[in-house]
Amino acid sequence: MELDERKVKILKAIVMNYLETGEPVGSRTISKYSDLNLSSATIRNEMADLEEMGYIVQPHTSAGRVPTDAGYRFYVDRLMEEKEEVEEVKGTLLERVDRMELLLKQVAKVLACNTNYATLVTAPNYKKTVKFIQLSLVDSSNLLAVIVVDGNIIKNQMIRLNVMLDTEDVLKFNILLNTFLQGASLEDINLEMIQEMKKQSGEYADILDHIFQGITEAIHEAQEIDIYTSGATNILKYPELGDIQKTSELLEKFEDKEELTQLIEGTVGEDDSGIQVFIGEETPVQNMKDCSLVTATYQMPEGAKGKIGIIGPKRMDYKKVVNTLKNLTIELDDIFKKGREVTNDE
């Protein structure tokens, strides 16, 4: 069977109507609603075909039709024109470039407010290099390690001492650490390097051991893919996700960064830049089968990439979501570009 123009028009009408109302849409509705002047009977025939082709289904015999995953997919890929209204969001985010963390948190929040879906944002996964590292003696038994990584991600680690150190010792350590670690990418920091440093540190070798432990811990922390979420409870607002049981399991996932990482990692592949839409079963995670996931990839000038994701019901306003995401990534790219200019402006 062929998907001629008229069928496409009808399919589009069905999807759009369903997105709007959430009710199964019947032939009569379409016959009045759409501009092709056809009787409901004709529409019915076409609908029967569309059903056979797998784009729509009836929840039950005497109901209208509802899009299947394939139906949504076709809509998203081919029918949804994305246009206009590009502005509005602007200006909301433009501050706070200096701390990646805060910026991304804000992105998640703004997005959740704007769309009324659940959102998540991952920090870019660029090769992080140590920009700056410093030990300070906070008091006689606590040494504070501050590590600044590219992108101005700051990690602190308190290291408890059981030996007295004076400021001069600390100064030495600092020089040593910076000599070795500054500019090193986090993966480069390995045992070998540490051995070498120990050698050079002479008498302090064992204290250094202790300190290293703290620093590597902090570095590990910095290396973790950070994920920020917002608006998780929005998921509860969509009654079509009726099964509270499942929904609350999904919500629990949202509390757990580990699982989220998995989720978002599951989306890499294929078209790794731009917008990706996962509908229902396409979704990379169990008990999200009634939801859709839309992700966007933003990029930093150095090529580092991060993701922004939106989770909502399958019956999601894809157009709006895709548009919003597009704008936001553009804006983000922009912010990073500017930020970078300033920073490189040295």
Place this chain on the structure above:
Amino acid sequence: MELDERKVKILKAIVMNYLETGEPVGSRTISKYSDLNLSSATIRNEMADLEEMGYIVQPHTSAGRVPTDAGYRFYVDRLMEEKEEVEEVKGTLLERVDRMELLLKQVAKVLACNTNYATLVTAPNYKKTVKFIQLSLVDSSNLLAVIVVDGNIIKNQMIRLNVMLDTEDVLKFNILLNTFLQGASLEDINLEMIQEMKKQSGEYADILDHIFQGITEAIHEAQEIDIYTSGATNILKYPELGDIQKTSELLEKFEDKEELTQLIEGTVGEDDSGIQVFIGEETPVQNMKDCSLVTATYQMPEGAKGKIGIIGPKRMDYKKVVNTLKNLTIELDDIFKKGREVTNDE
């Protein structure tokens, strides 16, 4: 009417039975269940009295009785013996004393796992004094301010520079800042002090202005009452909070630190130490009327206090919750004492 011993026994039986089953409890159940050998008819008479006194109600005419808020209150205040099983939790928390933040996060998490309710923990509100402050030149246009406050709370603030500074300048600033600020409690840091510092900084006055802005921001952050939550989604597990509408509103509150602060602030007063139980209407927040809140206050050796709270349905296992909280605060107090000893061991 008087609340004689028999009535008390019956009330207790009702409450306990209801806590266990969640079903309205009828006279026949009590007549068999409890050790006072009375027929259901007698129980019925007594129940009628208890109802008149306001301790129990019938959801509808032909149902058993359910405790009212007053009924729960009486149970909590007078009937609930708290005993035994003090151990178990031990050992789970004992690491990580060095960073208050992480410790408290962990407390919230452990508690949520243990009880299956939603939990929140506030950082202690002691008079925070600046322990250590340091500026570092991360690169030529970014100055990093690290502020360590009593309790080893660490705040970072990146300050963007539009002037060149060399390390010597930074060193000067550091000395200046520490001279003035070290040991100062956060509230003490006021305009006057800043004016004075500016004076002494001479030529650098205007840069200092910029820096101050950053530092005060960080200090404000440090001063905010930090709240950590966990297990928010547990709230969804209790079907008696049937109204999803309300429940999800409650959940939203849980995403918002501001509102939580308000909630927990609402509990101060009266018996500010030890365990407090708020039942239903007693609860300090709207749409928590179907929930109970149990808070405990923990204390640091210097007298600083923080709160731990548990939110669950009114039909909550008060005994377990109260016991768990007691143990946990004891353990926390202990950790702080030890931590303090070490720290004071200088």
Place this chain on the structure above:
DNA sequence: GATTAGCACTCGGAAAGAATGAGTGCTAAT
């Protein structure tokens, strides 16, 4: 051949009864 009017049919959902049974209040007997 495509479209449409018409009609019988299906089936979910709301409304209305009917049956069940847990639990009560009251009275009279113990």
Place this chain on the structure above:
DNA sequence: ATTAGCACTCATTCTTTCCGAGTGCTAATC
């Protein structure tokens, strides 16, 4: 003071009925 007994209430559950939206099919129409 306690209890047995009985009539009564009323959520809950299950049927039954009814309604109507929507369908598929056929025969008439363009």
